[in-house]
Amino acid sequence: MANPRDWFAGRVAVLATMHRKEQAIAPLLEAHLGVTVTVPPAFDTDGFGTFTGEVKRPANQLTTARLKAAAALRQTGATLAIASEGSFGPHPQIPFVACDREIVLLCDRQHQLELVGECLSPNTNYRQQVVRSWAEAKAFASTVGFPSHGLIVRADDTEIAKGITTAEELETAVVTAMQQSPSRQARLETDMRAIYNPTRMEVIAQATQALLNVTSQACPACGCPGFSEVKRWPGLPCGHCGTPTPMTLSVRYQCQQCQHQQDAPCPNSPTVADPTYCLYCNP
Ligand SMILES: [Zn+2]
Ligand SMILES: [Zn+2]
Incomplete structure (x- = not known):
């Protein structure tokens, strides 16, 4: 196969x-x-x-x-x-x-x-902020893609609402949180659920x-899918002086099924390293 x-x-x-x-x-x-x-x-x-x-x-x-x-x-x-x-x-x-x-x-x-x-x-848009007013809450919401992206509101550690996607829900939750919080503040978080x-x-x-x-990526020996990277070798030569750098020179691929291995140049990487990465040219 x-x-x-x-x-x-x-x-x-x-x-x-x-x-x-x-x-x-x-x-x-x-x-x-x-x-x-x-x-x-x-x-x-x-x-x-x-x-x-x-x-x-x-x-x-x-x-x-x-x-x-x-x-x-x-x-x-x-x-x-x-x-x-x-x-x-x-x-x-x-x-x-x-x-x-x-x-x-x-x-x-x-x-x-x-x-x-x-x-x-x-x-x-992963972010959190503590707010003390509805105006601050609105400002935060506008920087994190609300309302196409949902929000979570807490009063300190207590969750007030999550999956908030309308300004009305957000205002209600923020006001409730500020009332419940001993420090009169609401904690806003981006809702990261997909x-x-x-x-x-x-x-x-x-x-x-x-x-x-x-x-x-099929294994060249047995055809099994997932002939994938298991290790990287440093040593890409410096483009200026040729000294091996810590940049990746080659990648080892291995099959999960027959354990066949193969080393190949790092895909999409240049053939020489930028001298910025050379310990000799740029110590
Ligand atoms: Zn194989
Ligand atoms: Zn160099």
Whole structure:
């Protein structure tokens, strides 16, 4: 089976979601893998952690996605599951810039295969602010894409409302929060649940595309999908003096099934490094 599509075409893929992530994920997977995506009825992902803080995540992002996929497989008896998981915080390379890291995981029990697509995007409205008036609340809302993007309002740690998408609901929640809070302030947060956050939905679609890219890389030895990166080797030569730099020279790919390995130049990277990264030219 040289074409990765042949591994999945005609199968049902259960998507472990309750926040309509199928809007971003299903069309891409159906078009490119030939699967039919279904969402298990009454599937509750909130038990795996919520952004709104009621339930703490049991484990890291990838492990959480695995647990969701396993739960969907258990519940439905299917052999193919998709799960997605996001996390928000400072960009790993650029502090003070918020970013959204989305992963989309494909778990195939029939072929004992796990494939992961990832997207790290600075394109997010992830933000919180404490306000003391309706005017301040309105100003915050206007900077985070409200009302197409939902908001959450708290009185200190107590949630007043979430999934807020109208000015009337927002005003009511802010006034209530300021009345209930001993310090007379309301805490506003962007609602990061996919259904209330079109920007996040877009990043989930990009992570789904990354998953398709990984899937389309077939092992040259056995044809298994997901011949993907397991390691990076530094040493790209400096464009000025030729000294090896810490920039990536090559990437090692490995098959999950037959363990075949191959080293290749880093895709989309230049053949020499900018002297800025050279420890000799730019110590
Ligand atoms: Zn292989
Ligand atoms: Zn140099």
